[in-house]
Amino acid sequence: MTAKTPKQRQQDKRDRDKMSKEDREARLLSRRIVTDLYHNDDAALKRIMARTYIDEPQDIITRLIRGADRMPDDQLNDHIRIA
Template identity: 50%
Template sequence: MKAMTPAERQREKRARDKLKEEERQARLLAYRLQVDIYHATAELLSEIMATCELEERQDAITRLIHNASRLPGDQLRDFMRQP
């Protein structure tokens, strides 16, 4: 068996790392959400992100979902009924 060159070792490492990332995503990801966002909604999301010092839209949306889910049922229903 011949010794691998540094380039071959790096190529194999990248392939292993990529596989690990794909496996991690496969375990964690329930589904992808693709949604159209209108200008007014985008502006509101940008304001929320700026206020909370968040940089990624996905992070802001995820936090909104998780934090809304912590509201008691009546408060959640009232919150979601608002336009």
């Protein structure tokens, strides 16, 4: 695979900019998860968001998933057992 030229990258950007929000989301979204949060879980989520200065629940959940994914297996298992 060869590197794209600046002209090709600019054309790709223009093509992405022309897409509707729904088209961009359909292209990027793997799946949608809907979950109910109990009061204590919601309060914990809000505390984490406040401590990290992150305003969007989706953003903090994504970061938590990616952080957990990078943990070694033993550390992840220990962390999950705490919960």
